[in-house]
Amino acid sequence: QVQLQESGPGLVKPSQTLSLTCTVSGGSVSTSGYYWSWVRQHPVRGLEWIGYIYFGGSTYYNPSLESRLSMSVDTSKETSKSRFSLSLSSVTAADSATYYCARGSGSGSYMWYFDTWGQGVVVTVSS
Amino acid sequence: VMTQSPDTLSVSPGERATLSCRASQRIYSDLAWYQQKPGQPPRLLIYGASTRAAGVPARFSGSGSGTEFTLTISSLQSEDFAIYYCQQYNDWLLVTFGGGTKVEAK
Numbered sequence: 001q002v003q004l005q006e007s008g009p010g011l012v013k014p015s016q017t018l019s020l021t022c023t024v025s026g027g028s029v030s031t032s033g034y035y036w037s038w039v040r041q042h043p044v045r046g047l048e049w050i051g052y053i054y055f056g057g058s059t060y061y062n063p064s065l066e067s068r069l070s071m072s073v074d075t076s077k078e079t080s081k082s083r084f085s086l087s088l089s090s091v092t093a094a095d096s097a098t099y100y101c102a103r104g105s106g107s108g109s110y111m112w113y114f115d116t117w118g119q120g121v122v123v124t125v126s127s
Numbered sequence: 128v129m130t131q132s133p134d135t136l137s138v139s140p141g142e143r144a145t146l147s148c149r150a151s152q153r154i155y156s157d158l159a160w161y162q163q164k165p166g167q168p169p170r171l172l173i174y175g176a177s178t179r180a181a182g183v184p185a186r187f188s189g190s191g192s193g194t195e196f197t198l199t200i201s202s203l204q205s206e207d208f209a210i211y212y213c214q215q216y217n218d219w220l221l222v223t224f225g226g227g228t229k230v231e232a233k
Contacts, residue, residue, distance in 0.1 A: 047169070049221070063220075111219055111222065113159035114169070114214075
């Protein structure tokens with residue numbers, strides 16, 4: 001059974017870049033048909049889809065974040081784990097949230113819903 | 128825009144709970160439901176508006192199409208107290224979630 005685990009700093013200074021990694025166990029980000037995603041949850045604004053990367057390295061980003069966002073995949077040949085990462089630049093307090101990595105199911109270029117989630121990592125943007 | 132109602136639903140164990148989700152435009156059956164408990168990530172319950180995800184108890188059912196959707200918990204169990212979110216994926220370039228309905232004990 002695939003499991004996801006986020007890692008990264010819990011505190012980021014304003015204007016800096018937030019970098020998070022999701023480690024995938026029991027599966028591979030190279031498997032076609034899955035969409036390796038990031039979703040964040042604000043205490044007030046609720047759940048917000050950030051973007052996803054899928055087989056072949058194609059990416060789709062939330063238009064509201066696209067100019068600051070980058071996602072990538074890292075598949076280690078030495079272990080059974082693979083990873084994907086998020087980089088969000090020029091962060092502000094509005095980017096403070098719980099960040100989840102999630103596996104999306106879909107078809108072709110279309111991601112539909114999230115069937116597996118990581119436990120989440122709380123990120124605070126503050127000086 | 129996905130709008131969920133009510134914001135909070137007070138239900139006693141054993142009772143039926145009915146949660147609503149409305150889409151601002153037609154999304155056919157491109158809708159999922161999630162359950163989230165405190166300190167946990169969301170859990171997929173329903174996709175395709177009415178298909179239960181693997182391992183989801185039969186007391187959870189989804190219905191609707193177009194713009195109006197319903198999640199029904201036929202006989203609420205104590206472990207079902209949680210927040211429930213709907214999510215549309217008809218606009219796959221921008222999947223969006225509803226604001227959630229909290230199901231609490233009456």
